[in-house]
Amino acid sequence: MSEAYDIVIVGAGPVGLMLAACIARLGKYKIKHIDIRPERTQIGRADGIQARSLDILRNMGLKRPIMAYNPGRIYEVAFWNPLQHGKGIHRTGTWKSYPEFIDTRYPFTTILHQGRIEKIFVEDLERMDIQIDRSWAISRFKNEGEDLEYPVQVDLIQTNGEAECAVRTKYLFGADGARSFVREQLGVKMTYKDPTIHMKCTVHSDSGSAMIIPHGNNVVRVYVQIKSSDKGQDPRRMATESRIQQQANDILSPYRIEWDRVDWHSAYPIVQGIAERYTLDQRIFMGGDACHTHSPKAGQGMNYGFLDAQNFAWKFHLVESGFATQAILHTYEEERKKMAQKLIDFDAKYAALFSSRPPSVSEVEDAVRCKDHGEAEESNEFVRTFKQSTEFTSGYGVHYDPNCLNWSEAHPAKSPLFSPPGVKLLPGRVFPPVTVTRVSDACIAHLEQEIPQNGSYRIYIFAGSPATTSQAISDFATNLQEDNSFLSSYRRHDIMGPIPYHERHNPHSLFFTFCTIFNAPRPAIEINESLPGVLAEYRDQVYADDIKSGGVSKAKGEAHVKLGFCGEKGGVVVVRPDGYVGCTLALVEGAGTVQGINEYFAPIASKPLGGACVG
Amino acid sequence: MSEAYDIVIVGAGPVGLMLAACIARLGKYKIKHIDIRPERTQIGRADGIQARSLDILRNMGLKRPIMAYNPGRIYEVAFWNPLQHGKGIHRTGTWKSYPEFIDTRYPFTTILHQGRIEKIFVEDLERMDIQIDRSWAISRFKNEGEDLEYPVQVDLIQTNGEAECAVRTKYLFGADGARSFVREQLGVKMTYKDPTIHMKCTVHSDSGSAMIIPHGNNVVRVYVQIKSSDKGQDPRRMATESRIQQQANDILSPYRIEWDRVDWHSAYPIVQGIAERYTLDQRIFMGGDACHTHSPKAGQGMNYGFLDAQNFAWKFHLVESGFATQAILHTYEEERKKMAQKLIDFDAKYAALFSSRPPSVSEVEDAVRCKDHGEAEESNEFVRTFKQSTEFTSGYGVHYDPNCLNWSEAHPAKSPLFSPPGVKLLPGRVFPPVTVTRVSDACIAHLEQEIPQNGSYRIYIFAGSPATTSQAISDFATNLQEDNSFLSSYRRHDIMGPIPYHERHNPHSLFFTFCTIFNAPRPAIEINESLPGVLAEYRDQVYADDIKSGGVSKAKGEAHVKLGFCGEKGGVVVVRPDGYVGCTLALVEGAGTVQGINEYFAPIASKPLGGACVG
CATH class of the missing domain: 3.50.50.60 (FAD/NAD(P)-binding domain)
Known part of the structure; x- marks a missing residue:
């Protein structure tokens, strides 16, 4: 065999x-x-690692070895364009890689x-x-x-x-x-677009285009556009180091570029x-x-x-x-093929828009101004396109369409508790950066990073004000433990007695992990008093929404406000193992919230779940 | 030989x-x-690395290898005290390691x-x-x-x-x-205090005191106080692992502590x-x-x-x-011995205050509230002492007295430009965290970390509004290049032509490096147009004070405001090679500012400087 x-x-x-x-x-x-x-x-x-x-x-756990190289970090891109009458090039503007409306902890591209x-x-x-x-x-x-x-x-x-x-x-x-x-x-079959020669255009000149990418430690990569005189000629043979240097200097004229050493060069068709x-x-x-x-x-x-x-x-x-x-x-092909297709379509649109005319100053200003996604659709095409481009290049523009993983009204789960009014999280989008205080050790925690990529669904219980939600939390815990709940159906049976440290994320099931976030100051939260046993066992995943960066009144937790949850009543988010929102639900007294989650998982689960079982 | x-x-x-x-x-x-x-x-x-x-x-460049160990980070300390009538212990409160009035980027103790x-x-x-x-x-x-x-x-x-x-x-x-x-x-000779047994008191109980320090990765260190029955007995022999465990459990009763493995244990007299x-x-x-x-x-x-x-x-x-x-x-013994003495004196005072009575809730609240150093002296002794303690333990409380390195009115330099009104930086104190945008590559920069520890004095020119200060900056550059200026007197002669990348911090002198910070948005600053040649050569050390964290009106740069410089007129800070402020000066038209710096260096310089020469 x-x-x-x-x-x-x-x-x-x-x-x-x-x-x-x-x-x-x-x-x-x-x-x-x-x-x-x-x-x-x-x-x-x-060489470019986007923020997402x-x-x-x-x-x-792989960010630290990346940063140990002291990689280049690109916060802005400068645009150079030809002067009139063949007089060389000049800088026409600079733009942020990811303007403020891209909600990221790393507003730069990492170059390695x-x-x-x-x-x-x-x-x-x-x-x-x-x-x-x-x-x-x-x-x-x-x-x-x-x-x-x-x-x-x-x-x-x-x-x-x-x-x-x-x-x-x-x-x-x-x-x-x-x-x-x-x-x-x-x-x-591959469907090919016509080859395009529009590079990420840091430099346009009468001699062609070039792009310069800082790699950190005084190393830069230069992309230059080389037109082959003969279409059959192998570009790798033609693009010698001296030819590349000559071409770069033609493009960059009247400036001149020299280098001490070349680590690597190559040529490829686009x-x-x-x-x-x-x-x-x-x-x-x-x-x-x-x-x-x-x-x-x-x-x-x-x-x-x-x-x-x-x-x-x-x-x-x-x-x-x-x-x-x-x-x-x-859903693999469904989700990912659509993304690649969108990127390719967008690329053509973006290139076309830029080659037609340079943007005006006020257009650039409008484009980089921070705006809510919820606002009325931007009317200026340039501004709209620029915004879309940063959403693509940061990775945060990825939003998957409704399907069995991303809840919508078309999903088989019909509980009225889904997508409660006011909530800003949309299924299929990245769960955004949220900063809170971990209760067990008082460390500042980046909530979206608290669960390592271990294959578990991440269930965030935004618990609002403890006084208001104590019954709802208690009911949530009780229903979690009912037969046929999503948790009970996939409970692990290999942990008896105290939970070992390395199992802290998954004490009950390998498929679910729970985080509870109270809208209360950290010292006011006693894990064993504030939470029923089943949730208290995730003791390193209990948080206080008490970090004040300003702008929000004292009574409201900033994380609750950011995600659109009521600071009193809270709500629940189910996040897929890859960090994208699956669904959001109201947190209510009784069995409703857990039943809603049962319904959400039922169409994909291998076992019948809760009242909404399909088996 | x-x-x-x-x-x-x-x-x-x-x-x-x-x-x-x-x-x-x-x-x-x-x-x-x-x-x-x-x-x-x-x-x-x-095991404890303080913020400073x-x-x-x-x-x-040694922070990254430290963080690669995923060390423990202590943001808060919990206090446990005995219940009445020998009924064990209970938690009486938690405090932040470094409350907000400690101006640090790392409000935690790192445990390694x-x-x-x-x-x-x-x-x-x-x-x-x-x-x-x-x-x-x-x-x-x-x-x-x-x-x-x-x-x-x-x-x-x-x-x-x-x-x-x-x-x-x-x-x-x-x-x-x-x-x-x-x-x-x-x-x-050593001057010894009486041995004290007051540990950093996370736990006080009727059976003695203990302190628990999280080391990260589920490792903790437990300190327990062991009284030797016989004064001549070697504590190392007495403190076996089982004895330490027994003692820890006596102190922590009614709670119990067990461990899988002991990496290290030791005993020492205090x-x-x-x-x-x-x-x-x-x-x-x-x-x-x-x-x-x-x-x-x-x-x-x-x-x-x-x-x-x-x-x-x-x-x-x-x-x-x-x-x-x-x-x-x-100045080595003068500065450092005084610090050690202060710490020892303070330690006794702190221990005495705590053993007399526990603080009230309102005292704790007052203590951790963020307050300016400039405010009237705190009247409550407990609050004052607590604040001092965090200044000691963070390392930011170090302030060296006036001497030939830390300017005061007693210093030989008498220019009226020193310590201009409104400036919050005091000679002998740490130059605080300041966040700005680097002009050359648009990266967010931590200004206080921009110069590696290379033995140079760091001269920060807060250049205010370019329209207002252009003449003053130009005069500063001209006078820098006069014979007998501090820069000309210690100019290096081994760099001809273009400045190599690895010499970017010190193109002119191994003893000085210059940073220029404009109160202007980054895209408005053109290094070659905004700065005279000698300062423009520090091209990676030109910054825009344009980062808005809120609270400061649009016209004022936050860094200028934080340090107390006028947003229009700016000012100059000379920082010692170890990051402590040496002196501050007004930035004026004419020769005055450079002359002031000449005077500041004259008492320690090996060569006569400027008009204030002592040779």
């Missing part, structure tokens, strides 16, 4: 590595990870070349005993379905031809880049494309460049690939660990 | 390591560093045991090619003065007796702990003492436990030792590199 795996990952670039790193955090999965290259990327290639990706990497990014992942995987088989390629694969548990057969071959092997697997994921073998074998399908059979999947390629203008290729990997990992896990039905795997 | 060194450092605990790390950053000094122990501390011992120490470590702290320093020193000779002791030393350049003779011996050597050195620094051989040989002198001859110095020991209550031993080392290092450097006369070395 050939060896059997939970997943075979093809490709160890950023997307394949992210996927392995995510899955390894979710459980003891048997992973076969191969890469055709004899060693990892040493330097160069992708940094959130995710922090949630995986792909060699270092891969190194951080590889070291992380080594700590978890995951090895990458290098110089191995995939030669054939088939979802034959004969073996019901491991339906996919995969043939592997060493690149020197000296060894071959065949393995069986539950899933195959192709993160094998723009020239994906997996995609080619599946016969999935092609934007998207695969028609990300999977054919819910067993063999693709992500990253294997199914979407972008212009470097927005610097999004790696970041959208990261989100593909993260999105797939938790859905795979919830199915394989027995919580969810296979139906949720359909 | 015996080998010659710039400095011999005896002891490689936190103080000796800090000194070596500081000096290695200041220049190519030849350091002989010995330690009697065969290897560094592995675990245990000192963390500032300094960040300034040396000494083994890790030493490891971070040792690795840092290895990167700078500094080795520690372990299992070596000092057997004899003498400042014989025969060799004028290297007047101190030091005899060293291997602890196994197998090797000996003699070296010559310019300076000898004893960081050899509470049982300092250097101190003993010098015949310097003795507070201070050496009568820190140096006899300005060649042989001591610091840290070698000249002051404290009760663990305030957790300050290592921190005050760090400040000793940092204080000595830059003064040593300014003398040895030819900027200052030897007279400034006198």
Whole structure:
């Protein structure tokens, strides 16, 4: 019998590595990870980590090794344009990377070349005993379905031809880049846009365009646009170091650029494309460049690939660990393909708008001014487009459409408690930064980062004023423990007696973790008195909404106000394991709130839940 | 001839390591560093890094390796006291470690045991090619003065007796702990306080006192007070693990404490003492436990030792590199001994106040409320004492008295421009946290951390409104370049042509670096247009005071307002290389401002300066 795996990952670039790193955090999965290259990327290639990706990497404990490199941080971008009559270039303005309306703790793009990014992942995987088989390629694969548990057969071959092997697997994921073998074998077509030459335009001149990206430590990357005189010519052969330097100086004239040392250079054609399908059979999947390629203008290729990997990992896990039905795997292509498509469409629109005319000063001012999402649609097209662009490039513009994971009125769950009036959180959007005080040790806590990426749904109980909600909280706890509640149905039975420290996030179920946030000063909260036993056991996840940054009256907790919850009555948020809001509910006395959550999970759960059971 | 060194450092605990790390950053000094122990501390011992120490470590690039350990962070302290009639203990309150009136970016104590702290320093020193000779002791030393350049003779011996050597050195620094051989040989007496048993009192019970310190990662350190029945008994022998556990449970009753594993335990008597002198001859110095020991209550031993080392290092450097006369070395004992004395005196006062009665609720509330230092002296003794205690334990309460480094009316410099009205910065105090935007790359910058600890005086030009101050700035630049100005007198001559990146802090002089902060939005500042050439060459040290955290009207820069400078006219701050304010001056048209700075430096400078020359 050939060896059997939970997943075979093809490709160890950023997307394949992210996927392995995510899955390894979710459980003891048997992973076969191969890469055709004899060693990892040493330097160069992708380099921009958007704010949302940094959130995710922090949630995986990988932000500190990134920051240890003292990477470049881009807060603003400067725009240079040609002077009239061929007199060189001048700076026409600077813009913030992420204006204030992007609600992020990291209002900058982090610049680190792909060699270092891969190194951080590889070291992380080594700590978890995951090895990458290098110089191995995939030669054939088939979802034959004969073996019901491991339906996919995969043939592997060493690149020197000296060894071959065949393995069986539950899933195959192709993160094998723009020239994906997996995609080619599946016969999935790419839809290509016409090649565009609009770079992320820091410099436009009569000699072409250039972009300069600071990498930190006095290293910069220069992108220059080189037109091939002959369409058949290999750009890699043409783009010598001296040719690149000459071209950069032509573009930057009358300024001159020199350098001491070149760490890396490369040439590539700009092609934007998207695969028609990300999977054919819910067993063999693709992500990253294997199914979407972008212009470097927005610097999004790696970041959208990261989100593909993260999105797939938790859905795979919830199915394989027995919580969810296979139906949720359909949401991978549904959610991620639409995002890639939107980015490509937007890119064309953005480029077109900019090439038609430069924006006026007042347009730029309007664009960067902080505005609520709730406000009337912006009428000026430039301003609207600029705002959209920062939402795309920060990663916070991702909002998934309603489906079985993102509640809407079309969802089978019909409780009137969903999406209570006033609440600003929308299903399918990122749960935003919220700063509170942890009760157990009085540390300032970034609520959205309090649960590591471990495959659990994060249930935040905004408990309002303790005097008002004590009955509602007590009823919530009682109903949590009823037979057939979402928690009781998926309760773990391997923890008896005191909860060990390393199990503090998941003392009752591997699929749910609870955070309770009171609108009260920290010293007023006694965990054992303020909370019923089942919630008090999450003792490191009880918080006080008592941090005052100004602007909100003393009686109201800033976190409650920010999310639109009543400071008295509170409310509940169910956040998906990837940090996106699943649904929001009113917190009421009686069984309603827990029943609502039962209903929310029922369509995807492997077991019948509560009164809303579907089984 | 015996080998010659710039400095011999005896002891490689936190103080000796800090000194070596500081000096290695200041220049190519030849350091002989010995330690009697065969290897560094592995675990245990000192564990609390105060906020001010963390500032300094960040300034040396050592904060990231500390944070990589995910250390404990103490934001609040809980107080437990006995119930009446021997019924156990109850919690009577919690207090913030550093209330809001302590102006720090890190309102917590960082907890990392000494083994890790030493490891971070040792690795840092290895990167700078500094080795520690372990299992070596000092057997004899003498400042014989025969060799004028290297007047101190030091005899060293291997602890196994197998090797000996003699070296010559310019300076000898004893960081050899509470049982300092250097101190003993010098015949310097310690003045001891009566032993006190008042611990930093998290728990008082009828069975004694205990303190619990979270170390992060589910590790805690427990301090318990053990009374020896027999005064001659060695506490280390008596304090077995089981005895400590028993005692902890007696104190904590009716609660119970158990543990899985003990990483480290030790016993020590609490003795507070201070050496009568820190140096006899300005060649042989001591610091840290070698000249002051404290009760663990305030957790300050290592921190005050760090400040000793940092204080000595830059003064040593300014003398040895030819900027200052030897007279400034006198300020080491003067500044640091007074601090240690104040801490010891305060400790007694604090303990006495607390043992007399617990504070009332309103007293605690008054104490933690944020108040300006400028307000009328607090009348309630408890509140006053509590405030003082947090100033001591945060490290921000350090304020050095007037001397040749800290300007006052008694200083020889008499310009009427010093300490302009309204300015809140006081000479001898820490330059506080100030957040601005760096113009060159639009990054948010922590101004007080922008210059690494490199031995330079930091001259901050708060340039107010560019329209108002352009003539004053231009005059400042002109006078900087006059013969005999402080800058011209100590100009380096080894940089010709473009300034290399790694010399960006000190393009003109190794002793001065300039930062210019305009009260204007970042996009309005063009470095080459807004600044004369000499200041424009510090292009990475030009800032916009344009960050709005609220509360200040749009016309005024928050940094200008915070420090008390006029938003129109600005002003100048000279900050010592260790981050303490030296003097402040008005920024005026004409020669006055630079002349004032010349006068300020004249008493310590090795060369005559400006019109105020003393030579």
